[in-house]
Amino acid sequence: MSAEPIQTETPAVFDTHSQADGQWNELDWVPTTVYWGIHVLALGVLLVGPSATDLMLLAGAFWVRLFFITGGYHRYFSHKSYKTSRAFQFFLAFMGTTCVQKGPLWWASMHRHHHRFSDQPEDVHSPRQKGFWYAHQGWIEDPAWQATRLEYIPDFGKYPELQFLNKWHVLGPAALITLCVAVGGFSGFLWGFCLATTMLWHSTYTINSLSHRWGSARYDTGDDSRNNGFLALLTLGEGWHNNHHRYQASARNGFYWWEVDITYYVLLGLEKFGLVWALRKPPEAVLAEGRGVLPERTAA
Numbered sequence: 001m002s003a004e005p006i007q008t009e010t011p012a013v014f015d016t017h018s019q020a021d022g023q024w025n026e027l028d029w030v031p032t033t034v035y036w037g038i039h040v041l042a043l044g045v046l047l048v049g050p051s052a053t054d055l056m057l058l059a060g061a062f063w064v065r066l067f068f069i070t071g072g073y074h075r076y077f078s079h080k081s082y083k084t085s086r087a088f089q090f091f092l093a094f095m096g097t098t099c100v101q102k103g104p105l106w107w108a109s110m111h112r113h114h115h116r117f118s119d120q121p122e123d124v125h126s127p128r129q130k131g132f133w134y135a136h137q138g139w140i141e142d143p144a145w146q147a148t149r150l151e152y153i154p155d156f157g158k159y160p161e162l163q164f165l166n167k168w169h170v171l172g173p174a175a176l177i178t179l180c181v182a183v184g185g186f187s188g189f190l191w192g193f194c195l196a197t198t199m200l201w202h203s204t205y206t207i208n209s210l211s212h213r214w215g216s217a218r219y220d221t222g223d224d225s226r227n228n229g230f231l232a233l234l235t236l237g238e239g240w241h242n243n244h245h246r247y248q249a250s251a252r253n254g255f256y257w258w259e260v261d262i263t264y265y266v267l268l269g270l271e272k273f274g275l276v277w278a279l280r281k282p283p284e285a286v287l288a289e290g291r292g293v294l295p296e297r298t299a300a
């Protein structure tokens with residue numbers, strides 16, 4: 001037997017959506033203004049200073065929402081690395097929308113596109129193809145990638161409640177803003193929404209930019225994905241990105257006990273409560289390959 005093939009979960013039907021090479025298409029100024037406006041407002045924390053409530057809002061709105069990107073939008077909606085109920089699936093989707101990264105179908109369809117064409121010319125966010133900053137955040141503002149590519153995500157696109165959240169993804173951020181203002185007033189809005197969201201965005205984006213540049217490659221995946229312990233701590237385990245490109249369907253990206261993967265530990269906790277189940281793990285052949293052990297070959 002040869003080594004376990006690079007595992008992919010992406011659908012087989014793709015079109016060749018293209019952009020002008022090296023050019024950003026004309027920006028849509030409304031979302032672009034909102035995006036940079038939140039960055040500027042985040043600086044407002046320097047003027048108001050923190051209260052204990054503000055700091056709790058910041059920590060909660062950063063770490064809790066980060067899990068719903070890593071454990072929800074990424075490991076569930078993009079890769080189906082575990083199973084859950086339709087109700088909890090909806091909860092994961094709604095909490096994902098609070099992260100201000102658009103809806104679950106858009107996010108997961110873009111991510112499946114990334115894995116399908118990773119670091120090839122068609123890749124939606126490859127530092128190799130379009131430069132570091134385009135991979136980090138430029139692609140998100142590019143009108144070429146605003147539409148949900150439903151052909152990539154028919155498995156979740158069939159649920160009307162997910163289509164609703166995908167269209168009305170602004171409801172999640174609106175709910176979070178309301179909560180922050182109710183708990184902490186204007187200061188709570190600056191700390192719990194503007195600063196936490198800016199931190200959340202750029203932590204998430206490091207996986208598209210730095211994790212394809214900085215770190216080590218245990219596996220030859222044919223792309224530039226890297227493992228990086230610092231980024232893994234920052235992103236609840238997503239920094240084990242070379243592992244992830246090797247075996248995308250795994251619910252754990254830290255393949256070995258020393259590779260800290262907090263998203264996976266939270267998923268194990270949710271499994272104990274019966275909220276999620278059937279967590280997928282990397283096959284033994286992939287783990288052995290990562291240890292440098294060649295797979296056994298049977299005699300001809």
Ligand SMILES: [Zn+2]
Pocket residue numbers: 114118207208212225241245
């Ligand atoms: Zn990647």
Ligand SMILES: [Zn+2]
Pocket residue numbers: 074078079111115244248
């Ligand atoms: Zn992925």
